[in-house]
Amino acid sequence: QVQLVQSGAGVKSLGASVKVSCKASGYTFTAYNINWVRQAPGKGLEWMAWINPNTGASDSAQKFQGRVTMTRDTSISTAYMELNRLTSDDTALYYCARRLRYCSGSSCYNYFDFWGQGTLVTVSS
Amino acid sequence: EIVLTQSPGTLSLSPGERATLSCRASQSVTSTYLVWYQQKLGQAPRLLIYGASKRATGIPDRFSGSGSGTDFTLTISRLEPEDFALYYCQQFDTTTSTFGQGTRLEIK
Numbered sequence: 001q002v003q004l005v006q007s008g009a010g011v012k013s014l015g016a017s018v019k020v021s022c023k024a025s026g027y028t029f030t031a032y033n034i035n036w037v038r039q040a041p042g043k044g045l046e047w048m049a050w051i052n053p054n055t056g057a058s059d060s061a062q063k064f065q066g067r068v069t070m071t072r073d074t075s076i077s078t079a080y081m082e083l084n085r086l087t088s089d090d091t092a093l094y095y096c097a098r099r100l101r102y103c104s105g106s107s108c109y110n111y112f113d114f115w116g117q118g119t120l121v122t123v124s125s
Numbered sequence: 126e127i128v129l130t131q132s133p134g135t136l137s138l139s140p141g142e143r144a145t146l147s148c149r150a151s152q153s154v155t156s157t158y159l160v161w162y163q164q165k166l167g168q169a170p171r172l173l174i175y176g177a178s179k180r181a182t183g184i185p186d187r188f189s190g191s192g193s194g195t196d197f198t199l200t201i202s203r204l205e206p207e208d209f210a211l212y213y214c215q216q217f218d219t220t221t222s223t224f225g226q227g228t229r230l231e232i233k
Contacts, residue, residue, distance in 0.1 A: 037224075044213065044224060044225070044226045045162075046224065047215070047224055095169055097169075107157045108157060109158070111175040111181075111215075112160075112170070113172055118169060
């Protein structure tokens with residue numbers, strides 16, 4: 001069965017960096033993009049970025065550009081998201097999610113079908 | 126960036142009633158790239174609807190999605206106790222994605 005298992009919670013200092021991992025199992029890791037979504041306490045979902053595990057190509061929301069780095073290690077089916085220069089606004093639950101894309105006839109669909117359990121990152125002064 | 130605005134922010138209804146949730150985009154969205162999720166407290170989001178109107182596997186038929194262009198709707202025909210949760214719409218752009226801010230569906 002498909003599973004995405006994320007690294008554990010952590011507390012970081014202002015200005016520090018955090019690296020969250022997302023280990024995939026139950027499917028071919030390189031066949032599906034991994035996306036990162038965060039949720040601040042009591043707030044909504046915020047899409048951050050994606051990585052193509054096959055090619056390593058990635059992109060992010062404009063507000064995170066220059067501050068977020070996505071990498072992967074295909075030998076262990078794991079994707080990573082590193083966020084730099086942390087502020088208190090970065091305190092959030094960070095999720096990885098698998099993006100499924102398929103085409104039927106002339107229509108193509110995108111959606112997140114499996115999610116990790118979330119990693120709580122707390123930024124403290 | 127396409128901004129998705131969901132309304133209402135909170136919807137208070139009773140079990141058995143019909144719920145209508147709205148998702149409006151700041152510019153036209155390809156309907157096959159419009160998705161709805163449900164999120165319960167302490168859980169990751171769960172896929173409900175993709176392609177604006179296609180129910181995901183295992184989703185009851187009381188959930189339906191509709192819309193095109195900039196206006197999309199999630200309808201729950203007869204609310205069950207387990208439907209009271211947060212609901213988010215999401216769109217996929219060329220290389221990015223955005224979520225709406227969510228609608229909280231609460232028991233009246």
